[in-house]
Structures are given as C-alpha cells and as structure tokens.
Amino acid sequence: MVTLIKYQGTTPGSPPSVQALVGKTVALPCDLTPSTPNDSVVLVVWYKDEHTPIYSYDVRGPYITRPKHWRGENLEARALFQRITNPSSLNMDNVSEADEGEYRCRIDYLKSPTKNLRVRLDVIVPPNKPKIYDVNGTEVGDHAGPYEEGGDMKLQCVVSGGKPTPTIRWWREDKLIQTSTTTRNRDLTNRLANQLIVRGLKRTDQHVKFTCEASNHNYSLPVRSSTSIDIYFRPLDVEILSSNQPFSADRKYEIPCQTFGSRPPANITWSILEMRRELRPPKYNITENIAEDRNSTSSLLTFIPSKEDNGRTLVCRASNLNVKNGVIETSLQLNVYYIPRIQLLLGSSLNPDDIEEGDDVYFECQVDANPSAYKVVWKHNGIALQKNQLRGIIMSNENLALQAVTRSQAGNYSCVGSNVEGDGDSNIIHLKIMFKPICRTHQKRVYGIARHEESRILCEVESYPPPDRFSWSFNNSAEVMEVPQERYNSTIHHFTSILTYTPVTELDYGTVMCWGNNLAGRQQEPCIFHIIAAGKPDPLYNCSIVNRTNDSLEVECTEGFDGGQPQYFLLEVYERKSGVLQANVSAKFPLFIVSGLDPGKELKMAVYAANAKGRSEPVLLEGFTLKVAEKQTVLSLGTRDQIEIAPVLGVLVGIVTAVLLVTVVILLALKIRRSRRNACRALRPRFLPVKDKVTLPLRSESEDLFEKDDKNPDVVPSNKDSDYQLGSAAQTPGLNNSALSVSGNPADFGRNVAGSPPASAATSPSAPLQNVTPLAEAYMARNRNFTPSATNNEVVYAELQLARPNSLDPIKNGGQHFASGQQYATLRKGDDSTIYTQIDHGRRPPPPPVPNSRTSPIVSPVTAAISTSKQGLYHREVVTVRTPLMGCQQESCV
The missing domain is CATH 2.60.40.10 (Immunoglobulins)
Structure with missing residues (x-):
C-alpha cells in the first residue's frame, strides 16, 4: 500500500514532501521523462541525504532486456523501483522513523543530459494507546468507580508518543465531550494528559461508557481507551407492607418491609423507637431477601407484640453505607389490643x-x-x-x-x-371482718371413751382475729366445773384447742364445753362435746343386695351409731348348704363388692360394724349368684345347623304353650287363695298373747316404734324353696338400730332355733315351734293379725338379738310402766346373751286393761314393755317380736 504523497514543499523552492505512516509503504516519485524526444533511460540512482546512494536501476548493455536493481544495506529487500507507474517511483515497505529525510533521484539518459529530482519523506508516528487514571493516580480498567450518586467524577487520559503531537479527545458513548486543553505532563515531557470532569452524577450515568481518543493525522487511525463508570445509589423508598388493623397482644405476626432503588442492595433493620435499640435474633426472627435484579430488598419480621408495645413506634430502616446520606426509614404506630x-x-x-x-x-x-x-x-x-x-x-x-x-x-x-x-x-x-369466735361445723361431737382411757377432745372455732385464749368447762348430772388450764392445750394458729381427758368414774361422763376469746370478745355459744362410755358399734340396717351377676354381687347398708369410736365394716359370705366361707371383705363404708364367686350358688351373708371396742351383732342376709346354664342354652340355639332349627322351634313352641297354661292355672288358684286369706284375716284376733316373759337389753328411743313398724313392713318372701334375700329387724327403719336375727352365730344361720328337733317331731302342745327361719320370721312380722288355730297349742320360741343403746335419754311416760297378766318383759342390765320369749298361741287376749300407773295396752302382734328405775326415773322400750307363719287352714279360716 502506498501512502498519500504530497508534491508540495514546505517553503517556496523546497522539494515536495511525501508523508508516510510508520510501518506502512511509501512511494517516492521520480519523473523519467527525457528532455530530448526519442531518448531512453539507461541508469537511475537514488540518494538519501544527497550523497549516499541507496538504490540503482541499470538498463545498460546486457541489462537492457532485464534491468538490474541494486539496494543499499538499509533497504535490503523492502525497496523496489517501478516504471509502470506514472511517474515512476521508489516504493519502500515498512517505513520506519529512520527513513525520514530528503531523497534525490538522478536519471541518466542515452542522449539527454542527466536530471536530478528531489523529494522529502516525512514519517508520521501514531501515539501510543491512551491510559485513563482516577484522581488518586490509579489506572482504571473497564470500570471506574464506584462513585456516589450526586457526586463528581474526575478521570485523566494520558497519551505518550506520537509524531506529530497527537490530539486527545473524550467521548460519552458516541457523543464528543468538550474538555479542557491537552497539557503536557510535567514529569515526562513526552506524555500528554487531558482531564475529564463530570459533576452531579445521576442514575442515568450508571454504566455509561467514556472513551479517551488520541490522534495526530487525519489519515491515521486514532487510538482509544474506554471505561464505564460504576455508581452507588441511595435507597429510593422504604415501606412497611402492613394494614392498619390493630394487633393482639401475645400473638405472632409477620410484618414485611420493602425497599428499592439502592445500589448495592440496602440493608434493612428493625427497631422500636422508644426502646432505642435494634430488634435482633434470636429474640426476634428476621428474614431478608434480595430480588434477582438486585434492585429491591425485602425483610420479614416475626413479631409478638406485648401490652407494653401499645403506642410504640415500629421503625423499618433501609441503609446503604457506601453513599453519604444513604439511610431512609419508615415507621408504624403500634395499636396493640x-x-x-x-x-x-x-x-x-x-x-x-x-x-x-x-x-x-x-x-x-x-x-x-x-x-x-x-x-x-x-x-x-x-x-x-x-x-x-x-x-x-x-x-x-x-x-x-x-x-x-x-x-x-x-x-x-x-x-x-x-x-x-x-x-x-x-x-x-x-x-377480714372482726367477729367473735364461733364453732366450726362438722366437728366430732360425741366421744366414746372407756374408763382410764386418755382421749384428746378437739375444739375448733372460726374467728377474726384468731382467738387468743380458750376456756373449758365440764358438766354432768352432779356438777358444773371449770377445767384447769393445764388440762388442755390451745393452738391459736390453727384456731384449735385440745383437751386431754381421762374418765375414771361414772361421774366423769357428761358434757364438756369450749369457749374462745379474741379482740372482738368472748364466744357467745360454746362448742359442746358429749363424752360417753365407749362401746361396740350398733348393727347396720337397711341392708340389701343391689346388684348381682353369675360371679359377683354387691351389698349396701346404712351405718348405725359408731359407739363413740371410728368404725369400719365387715362382710362374710358363706355357702348356704356347706357353711364354707366364700369371701371376707372389709370396707371403710358400708358398701361391699364381692367377686370371684361360683355361679348358681345359694349364699348366706353376715355384715358387721366394728371399732376398737369390738364388732356389732351381725346382720344376716341370704342371696345367690345367677346361673349361666340358661345363657349357654340360648347361645347354643344360634350355633346349630339350619336343618335342626325346625324341630327345636317346635319343641320350644310346645314348652311355651305349656308354661302359659300352667301360669293361667296358678293365677286363678292365687286369686281364690287371696280371697280366702282375706276372709281369714278378718277373723284373726288383733293381739297375740304372751305366755311368758322376755328378757331384753335396755333401749331408750324417743320415737314411736309402733308407728314406724306399721309404716315399714318387711317384703313378703316367696316360697320356701326359692332364692330370696332377707334383712333382719335392724334393717327396718322403724326399729332405729335395733337388731333382730335368728342366731348370733353366722354358722347357725338358717338352722333350727335352740337346737329344737325337726318339725315332724313336734307332736305335743307343749313342744316348741321348730325350724324358725328368718323368712318365716319376716312373714310373721308382715301378717300382724296372724293367730294360730284354736286347736293348736304349740309354743313358739323366737331368738331376739338387740343392739346397745346409743342414747341415755329416758322415755318418760309420767312415771308409768306396763304389765298385763302374762304379757310383760323384764330388764336384765348388761346381759348380752341370747334370750327367748315364749308365746302361748292358745290363750285368748284379755280385755283391754284400764290405763293406770301399772298397766298399758299392747298395740303390736307381740310387744314387750320394759320397765326399770334409775334415780327415780322410769324407762320403757317397746320391741316387736315377729314369729313365723304357721299356716292358714281352709276349714278353720286361720
């Protein structure tokens, strides 16, 4: 490639000049036109600096057909003279800066005189690639910065080399920027610099490409260096994305906050303005997320507000610390319910x-x-x-x-x-309201104490303030006395006072009274405690079997007087026929559950109440467990084959028909018998005579036993061969803790009384009634008007068993006691043995006696009037004696 040649000199008369770029090809012109027509060139010689030949072109002699080219050492093979161009020229490749100078072309002709032509070669050297430096003198690469939004950017472009002197220019993308004048570096004279200043950087300046360009000739390509700037931005906005709904205390909420426009992405923090501290894990759970375009940041605060947070200000702050004033925040007023x-x-x-x-x-x-x-x-x-x-x-x-x-x-x-x-x-x-002491309810009021036995009597009161002093007194039938203070101990903190008491004589039994004193005054009504002689508990009553299965049953009773001591309860279960003990159960309350029994067994039971002084007389019951054979029969019917069902159903239908016929016949017979029985009852005498006296322990009751006995008849038992349940007289509410049973020994339960021979042996009128069972006894009690046949002279003995008295209050009747012929009873004090009463069924009742101080009418089937005297007082107790049913013959209507 041949560079552009200028044939004009720099000054008038000076040779024309040719400019060439370093490393390029240049053509130095040499016009070969002769001055004489039809002349020819024989030799062309090139000189540099006037005297030094560098190239020759020879067509003389043998070279006329093939010209000879000679080159100097500097040109070597990079120069070539060519005549095909007009004018002819010396072409030099890879021009260097050393090739610059003045060249002379001498032309020798065959005829014409020699001609010399001069030309100047100017070599253009492009500048080196520019380098861009920041204000700190650090060369920047493809990216400059980062700079702050709103700040200034200063870049300097430095160019070295170049001939002629290069020109430096700045470009913003494709737009030329007016910059300051290019100056030469003070330290290095061959370096030129040009500074670019951009003030008030904006978001639009982010990643803008700035180019420094240096050039020194229009025909040479300029050299360039480019860089793009990096700018840090402040957050544009921050917002708490929460509704204005109130919060509920102690509930978990997730509160989001979002910011955008920050570069690099902003950091979000949470705080409570009034607390002046940042909310941080682990107490607060904060999750931060940066968008993929890194233009926005979101933060999720898991917050459990408390009552104290109501009215406080929750602050969400977005900050970019890489820029000045790069913090922006928003707040939310907390309304906590x-x-x-x-x-x-x-x-x-x-x-x-x-x-x-x-x-x-x-x-x-x-x-x-x-x-x-x-x-x-x-x-x-x-x-x-x-x-x-x-x-x-x-x-x-x-x-x-x-x-x-x-x-x-x-x-x-x-x-x-x-x-x-x-x-x-x-x-x-x-x-707290101040009041005088009063007795605390549900205290133990009756203490059963034996002679020479030490007992602690607890007196509890309620008061405010607590009592500061207690006092005790003792009262019996003989005297009233204060109890010395050393005999009792008062615990003020527990509002209690404890009297240690030991009875020695009968006069030591009576009533003790306790008073409390506090700031409000002395207790008005004392706490009263009765001290009685301790004894065995009364028998249970109202005993019944409330539930039974094939291997268990439940017995429930009502407890009687505990004898002044804590009592517990016992149940003994025997097989009726063999008398073998089947179960022995104790309980704190009179409710017994007996399990593990054999099915279909007839049982007899004895129930006791016991305390530290012994146990009561037994209450005797009879019962049975259910059979399981019937259930098995019913179940077996469902397992037979279909072929066997029809015969079985035929047999069952026949059985059911027969049972229905028998039932109708029985109902008719019972109806006829009931009408006859009513006729017999109309002819029975109202009173049963008592042939001999009966001995009973003393009882004192304030209730009318006659009325209670009439209102509480025993259940009519079934026939003698059926299973049944029977309670003693102690079960009858009207008797009020009196116990009547066949035998005091459970092993004798159901046997003949007093060892009498079988019923078939009673042939004489004087023979006692035999085989008196509790069932018969209860039936006699129900049929109060029963009277044996006038021709029946049998004497019946009934065993009576009576409990201890639970009260010493006498039953007063104007000093009268009752005695009527052979119908009377005498008291034997302290005798707990079994006693008998002899009943003469052959006697007719005498006319009703006139009431006086010695006699009184008897108003129950068999009554015993008990009279005794103690300290001038008369006591009486009425006991109902029930005898078994003897039968009612149709002929005698009895």
Missing part, C-alpha cells in the same frame, strides 16, 4: 386489719385495657355480685361499696374486666 389489666384496691381510708361488723367498706377497680372494657363484674369468693341497695351493695364499673358489712361478707373480693380480647382478672383482696 390486650386483655384488661386490673388492679383492685381497698379504700385508701380503710385499715384492712380494723374492719368490724357494721362498718362501710368500698373497693376501687382500676382497669387498664385496649380497647376499653365494656363491662366490669365484681366477685365475692368467685361468685358474681349483684347490685342490691336494700342489702347495702352498691356498685359501678370502677367502684364497689358495701354498707354495714356482716361476717358473711368477709372473704375474697375481685373484679373482672372484659373487652374484645377476653376477660382479665384482678388481684384478690381478702376482706
């Missing part, structure tokens, strides 16, 4: 330790709630109070007034406030 917080206060003018009955008391309920409580409920001992001005109860949402308080109004007071979040309870104020 919470359950009412309530403080209950007693009236400021009241002394809680000096409130007496009749004083006025008031309370104040301070409610702290958001939202406000829509109602306040006042409570006394956990029960809501109702406004009642007549009773002196005046209340409002915040105040409660009690006028003229009484002892019953003492206790715990509280108030409850309610809003949409729930109910809030206040603290409890215990209102």
Whole structure:
C-alpha cells in the first residue's frame, strides 16, 4: 500500500514532501521523462541525504532486456523501483522513523543530459494507546468507580508518543465531550494528559461508557481507551407492607418491609423507637431477601407484640453505607389490643386489719385495657355480685361499696374486666371482718371413751382475729366445773384447742364445753362435746343386695351409731348348704363388692360394724349368684345347623304353650287363695298373747316404734324353696338400730332355733315351734293379725338379738310402766346373751286393761314393755317380736 504523497514543499523552492505512516509503504516519485524526444533511460540512482546512494536501476548493455536493481544495506529487500507507474517511483515497505529525510533521484539518459529530482519523506508516528487514571493516580480498567450518586467524577487520559503531537479527545458513548486543553505532563515531557470532569452524577450515568481518543493525522487511525463508570445509589423508598388493623397482644405476626432503588442492595433493620435499640435474633426472627435484579430488598419480621408495645413506634430502616446520606426509614404506630389489666384496691381510708361488723367498706377497680372494657363484674369468693341497695351493695364499673358489712361478707373480693380480647382478672383482696369466735361445723361431737382411757377432745372455732385464749368447762348430772388450764392445750394458729381427758368414774361422763376469746370478745355459744362410755358399734340396717351377676354381687347398708369410736365394716359370705366361707371383705363404708364367686350358688351373708371396742351383732342376709346354664342354652340355639332349627322351634313352641297354661292355672288358684286369706284375716284376733316373759337389753328411743313398724313392713318372701334375700329387724327403719336375727352365730344361720328337733317331731302342745327361719320370721312380722288355730297349742320360741343403746335419754311416760297378766318383759342390765320369749298361741287376749300407773295396752302382734328405775326415773322400750307363719287352714279360716 502506498501512502498519500504530497508534491508540495514546505517553503517556496523546497522539494515536495511525501508523508508516510510508520510501518506502512511509501512511494517516492521520480519523473523519467527525457528532455530530448526519442531518448531512453539507461541508469537511475537514488540518494538519501544527497550523497549516499541507496538504490540503482541499470538498463545498460546486457541489462537492457532485464534491468538490474541494486539496494543499499538499509533497504535490503523492502525497496523496489517501478516504471509502470506514472511517474515512476521508489516504493519502500515498512517505513520506519529512520527513513525520514530528503531523497534525490538522478536519471541518466542515452542522449539527454542527466536530471536530478528531489523529494522529502516525512514519517508520521501514531501515539501510543491512551491510559485513563482516577484522581488518586490509579489506572482504571473497564470500570471506574464506584462513585456516589450526586457526586463528581474526575478521570485523566494520558497519551505518550506520537509524531506529530497527537490530539486527545473524550467521548460519552458516541457523543464528543468538550474538555479542557491537552497539557503536557510535567514529569515526562513526552506524555500528554487531558482531564475529564463530570459533576452531579445521576442514575442515568450508571454504566455509561467514556472513551479517551488520541490522534495526530487525519489519515491515521486514532487510538482509544474506554471505561464505564460504576455508581452507588441511595435507597429510593422504604415501606412497611402492613394494614392498619390493630394487633393482639401475645400473638405472632409477620410484618414485611420493602425497599428499592439502592445500589448495592440496602440493608434493612428493625427497631422500636422508644426502646432505642435494634430488634435482633434470636429474640426476634428476621428474614431478608434480595430480588434477582438486585434492585429491591425485602425483610420479614416475626413479631409478638406485648401490652407494653401499645403506642410504640415500629421503625423499618433501609441503609446503604457506601453513599453519604444513604439511610431512609419508615415507621408504624403500634395499636396493640390486650386483655384488661386490673388492679383492685381497698379504700385508701380503710385499715384492712380494723374492719368490724357494721362498718362501710368500698373497693376501687382500676382497669387498664385496649380497647376499653365494656363491662366490669365484681366477685365475692368467685361468685358474681349483684347490685342490691336494700342489702347495702352498691356498685359501678370502677367502684364497689358495701354498707354495714356482716361476717358473711368477709372473704375474697375481685373484679373482672372484659373487652374484645377476653376477660382479665384482678388481684384478690381478702376482706377480714372482726367477729367473735364461733364453732366450726362438722366437728366430732360425741366421744366414746372407756374408763382410764386418755382421749384428746378437739375444739375448733372460726374467728377474726384468731382467738387468743380458750376456756373449758365440764358438766354432768352432779356438777358444773371449770377445767384447769393445764388440762388442755390451745393452738391459736390453727384456731384449735385440745383437751386431754381421762374418765375414771361414772361421774366423769357428761358434757364438756369450749369457749374462745379474741379482740372482738368472748364466744357467745360454746362448742359442746358429749363424752360417753365407749362401746361396740350398733348393727347396720337397711341392708340389701343391689346388684348381682353369675360371679359377683354387691351389698349396701346404712351405718348405725359408731359407739363413740371410728368404725369400719365387715362382710362374710358363706355357702348356704356347706357353711364354707366364700369371701371376707372389709370396707371403710358400708358398701361391699364381692367377686370371684361360683355361679348358681345359694349364699348366706353376715355384715358387721366394728371399732376398737369390738364388732356389732351381725346382720344376716341370704342371696345367690345367677346361673349361666340358661345363657349357654340360648347361645347354643344360634350355633346349630339350619336343618335342626325346625324341630327345636317346635319343641320350644310346645314348652311355651305349656308354661302359659300352667301360669293361667296358678293365677286363678292365687286369686281364690287371696280371697280366702282375706276372709281369714278378718277373723284373726288383733293381739297375740304372751305366755311368758322376755328378757331384753335396755333401749331408750324417743320415737314411736309402733308407728314406724306399721309404716315399714318387711317384703313378703316367696316360697320356701326359692332364692330370696332377707334383712333382719335392724334393717327396718322403724326399729332405729335395733337388731333382730335368728342366731348370733353366722354358722347357725338358717338352722333350727335352740337346737329344737325337726318339725315332724313336734307332736305335743307343749313342744316348741321348730325350724324358725328368718323368712318365716319376716312373714310373721308382715301378717300382724296372724293367730294360730284354736286347736293348736304349740309354743313358739323366737331368738331376739338387740343392739346397745346409743342414747341415755329416758322415755318418760309420767312415771308409768306396763304389765298385763302374762304379757310383760323384764330388764336384765348388761346381759348380752341370747334370750327367748315364749308365746302361748292358745290363750285368748284379755280385755283391754284400764290405763293406770301399772298397766298399758299392747298395740303390736307381740310387744314387750320394759320397765326399770334409775334415780327415780322410769324407762320403757317397746320391741316387736315377729314369729313365723304357721299356716292358714281352709276349714278353720286361720
């Protein structure tokens, strides 16, 4: 490639010049036109700097057909003279800066004179690639910065080399920027610099490409260096993405906050303005997320507000610390709903330790709630109070007034406030009202103590303030005396006083009384305790079998007097035929559950009450367990084959038909027998004569046993071969703890009384009635008007078993006792042995005696009037003796 040649000189008369770029090809012109027509060139020689040949072109002699080219050492093979161009030229390749200078072309012709032509070669050297430096003198690469948004950017472009002197220019993308004048570097004279300043950087300047360009000739390509700038931006906005709905205290919420426009992505922090501290894990769970385009950042705060957070300011702050003023924040006013917080206060003018009955008391309920409580409920001992001005109860949402308080109004007071979040309870104020001691309920009032036995009598009172002193007194039928203080010990903290008491004689049994004293005064009504001689407990009564299965049964009774000592209960179960013990159960309460029994067994049972003094007389029962064969029969019917069902059904239908016919016949017979029995009852005498006296222990009852016995008849038993249940006389409520049974020994239960021979042996009128069972005894008790046949002279013996008395109060009757011929009974004190009464069925009842101080009518089938005298008082007790049913013959209507 040949560079552009300029044939003009720099000054008039100077040779023309040719410019060539370093490393390119240049053509130095040499016009070969001769001055004489038809002449030819024979030799061309090139000189540099006038005298030094560098190239020759020779066509003389043998070279006329093939010209000879000669080159100097500097040109070597990079120069070539060519005549095909017009004008001819010396072409040089890879021009260097050393090739610059003045060249002379000498032309020798065949005829014409020699001609010399001069030309100047100017070599153009392009500048080196520019380098871009920041204000710190550090060369930047493809990216400059980062710079702050709104700040200034200063870049300097430095260019070295270049001939002629290059020109430096800055470009923004494709747009030329007007810059300051190019200056030469002071330290290096061959370096030129040009500074670019951009003030107030904007977001639009981010990643803009700035180019430094250096050039020194229009025909040479300029050299360039480019860089793009990096700018840090402040966050544009931050927002808490939450509605204005209120929060509920102690509930978990997730609150999001988002910011955008920051570069690099902003950091989000949370804080409570009033607390002046940042919310950080692990107490607060914060999750941060940066968008893929890195233009936005979001943060999720897991927050559990409390009551104390109400009204506080939650702040979300987005910050970019790489730029000045790179912090922006937003806030949210917390509206936290919470359950009412309530403080209950007693009236400021009241002394809680000096409130007496009749004083006025008031309370104040301070409610702290958001939202406000829509109602306040006042409570006394956990029960809501109702406004009642007549009773002196005046209340409002915040105040409660009690006028003229009484002892019953003492206790715990509280108030409850309610809003949409729930109910809030206040603290409890215990209102103490001073009152004199009173006896605490449910104390043990009767103590059974044996002679020379030490006992501790506990007296418990209620009062406020606690009693500071107790006093005791003793009262019997002979005297009333104060108990010395060394005989009892008072425990003020527990409101109790304990009297240690040991009876020695009969006069030591009676009543002790206890008084408490406190600041309010002395107890008005003393606590009264009865001290009686300890003994065995009374037998149980109202015993019955409440449930039974094929291997278990339940027995339930009602307990009697405990004899003054703690009692427990026993149940013994025997097989009826063999008398073998099947079960022995003890219980704290008179309810027994017996399991593990054999099915289909007839049983007899004895129930006792026991304490430290011994056990009571037994209450005897009879029962049985269910059979399982019937169930198996029914189940087996369902397992037979289909072929066997039809015969079985035929047999069952026949059996059922036969049973129905028998049932109809039995019902007709029972109806006829009932009509005859009613006729027999109409002819029976009203009273049964007593042939001999009966001996019974002393009883004192204030109730009319005749009326109770009439109102509580025993259950009519079934036939003698069936299973049945029978309670003794102690089970009859009308007897009130009296026990009547066939035998005191359970092993003899159901046997003949007093060892009498079988019934078939009773042939004489004087022979006693034999085989008296409890079933017959109960049946006799039901049929009160029963009278044996006039021709029957049998004497019947009934065994009586009576419990101890539980009261010493006499039954007064104007000093009278009863005795009527052979119908009487005498008292034998302290005799607990088995006694018998002889009943003469052959005697007719005498006419009713006239009541006087010695006699009294008998109004039950068999009665015993008991008379005794103690200290001038008469005592009596009526005992009903029940005898078995003897039969009713159709002929005699008995």
